[in-house]
Amino acid sequence: MDDHAGARAVWGGRVDFTDFDAFDESALLAETVRGGLGYHAVKSRAGLPLRAAFLAVASDPALANRLRVIGRAGAGTDHVDLSAAARHGVSVTHTPGSNANAVAEFALAQLLALTRDLPAHNEAAHRGSWRAAAAPARELSELTLGIVGLGRIGLALTERATALGMQVQGLSRSQAEAPVLLAHSLDALLATSDVVSLHLPLTAQTRGLIGRVELALMRPGAILLNTARGGIVDEQALADALRDPAHPLAAAAVDTFEHEHAAFISPLFGLPNALLTPHVAGMTRSAMATAAIRCADHIAALLTHRPGGVPVVTV
Numbered sequence: 001m002d003d004h005a006g007a008r009a010v011w012g013g014r015v016d017f018t019d020f021d022a023f024d025e026s027a028l029l030a031e032t033v034r035g036g037l038g039y040h041a042v043k044s045r046a047g048l049p050l051r052a053a054f055l056a057v058a059s060d061p062a063l064a065n066r067l068r069v070i071g072r073a074g075a076g077t078d079h080v081d082l083s084a085a086a087r088h089g090v091s092v093t094h095t096p097g098s099n100a101n102a103v104a105e106f107a108l109a110q111l112l113a114l115t116r117d118l119p120a121h122n123e124a125a126h127r128g129s130w131r132a133a134a135a136p137a138r139e140l141s142e143l144t145l146g147i148v149g150l151g152r153i154g155l156a157l158t159e160r161a162t163a164l165g166m167q168v169q170g171l172s173r174s175q176a177e178a179p180v181l182l183a184h185s186l187d188a189l190l191a192t193s194d195v196v197s198l199h200l201p202l203t204a205q206t207r208g209l210i211g212r213v214e215l216a217l218m219r220p221g222a223i224l225l226n227t228a229r230g231g232i233v234d235e236q237a238l239a240d241a242l243r244d245p246a247h248p249l250a251a252a253a254v255d256t257f258e259h260e261h262a263a264f265i266s267p268l269f270g271l272p273n274a275l276l277t278p279h280v281a282g283m284t285r286s287a288m289a290t291a292a293i294r295c296a297d298h299i300a301a302l303l304t305h306r307p308g309g310v311p312v313v314t315v
Contacts, residue, residue: 021262022048023048025049025051028054029053029054029057032054032058033060036062036064037063037064037065038058038063038064038067039065039067040065040066040067040068040069041069041071041299041302042058042070043070043071043072043073043296043299044071044072044073044080045072045073045074047076047079048079050070050079050081051081055067055081055087056084058088058090067090068090068302069090069091069093069302069303070085070090070091070092070093071093071094071295071298071299072092072094072295073094073095073098073288073292073294074095074099074282075095075096075098075201076229077094078202078203078229080313082315086314086315091307091312092312092313092314093295093298093299093302093312093313094295094298094311095290095291095294095295095298096151096311097152098290098291098294099153099281099284099287099288099291100151100152100153100155100156101156101284101286101287102281102282102283102284102286103157103227104153104156104157104159104160105160105284106227106255107197107199107225107227107281108160108161108164110227110255111161111195111197111225111253112140113275114223114251114252115137115140115143115195115223116137117133119272119275121133123272139165140164140166141164141165141166143166143167143194143195144166144168144169144192144194144195145157145166145168145169145193145197146168146169146171146183146189146190146192146193146195147168147170147197147199148170148186148189148196148197148198148199148200148209149170149172149173149199149200149228150172150178150180151199151200153199153227154172154197154200155178157197157199158178158179162180168180169181169182169183169189169192169193170182170183170189171186171189186214187214190214190218191218191219192219194219194221194222194223195222195223195224195225196222196223196225197225197227198210198224198225198226198227198228199227200232201229202228202229202230202231206231206232207231207232208231208232208233209232209233210232210233210234210237211233211234211237212234212237212241215237215241215247215248215249216241216247216248218248218249220250221248221250222248222249223249223250223251223252223253224238224251224252224253225252226253227255227256228256230256230257230258230259233254235266236267238254238267238268238274239266239267239268239271240267242268242271243271250273251273251274251275252268252274253275253277254266254275254276254277255276255278255280255281257279260278298310298311
């Protein structure tokens with residue numbers, strides 16, 4: 001939170017505070033072993049990388065409190081070295097679905113902003129320019145939305161888009177029964193969707209899933225939305241496509257990047273047809289409160305040897 005003094009005044013008698021840059025691994029390691037104390041559990045946030053060096057140090061038996069649990073208030077755990085966690089006996093839990101509605105709403109907001117060209121109209125109006133649309137926009141009922149990943153977020157977006165009259169098709173790893181037309185392949189979905197929204201985890205199989213070849217398959221005037229993970233999309237390929245007026249891809253909305261926070265940099269910077277936001281899709285009051293409470297409950301259950309019903313992520 002921004003009010004550090006206020007937080008200390010309210011919580012100072014109940015919790016200990018320390019200030020350091022957790023994205024600086026050396027600072028993170030130093031804090032972890034400060035005074036030889038350590039921590040039984042860590043609640044991770046903001047995609048803070050918890051890699052092999054941290055896990056080795058934090059689980060050292062010489063510490064008064066050896067790390068046993070990492071909890072993520074959110075769905076993704078690609079920021080944690082799961083192999084190292086398993087080697088050191090550290091359980092990793094998360095809260096899948098806690099922000100599904102928030103992310104689905106955000107993806108819908110991205111879709112509406114780009115299909116109606118709101119960023120360009122807003123920028124022109126702030127300059128005092130009465131900017132007429134180059135061509136009439138299509139209504140949502142005229143568009144097909146392709147959703148890659150039919151988990152909790154993908155299904156929540158399906159429900160909302162369908163209610164607004166969109167034609168929706170999806171692609172799922174399991175291809176199990178779903179309340180939406182299923183595309184038989186990624187290529188087919190890309191070639192037959194006006195808007196493509198990504199909702200799948202970052203894994204070895206999904207890293208670089210959307211690259212130059214895939215982007216070239218998209219419909220003329222298509223839009224890409226990414227609220228999943230940055231590494232799923234080749235950002236340089238996406239930037240090159242958006243710079244090329246002859247490319248079928250017309251615009252993209254990106255909320256997640258390969259390099260975020262202090263390392264935030266992207267070849268998408270400065271492109272007028274790229275709507276960029278700083279990984280905020282899941283940050284609503286309701287979603288964050290739900291995720292925080294579930295995460296605390298999961299950590300407490302694992303620390304007290306009550307793992308029943310707690311989602312634990314493995315390699």
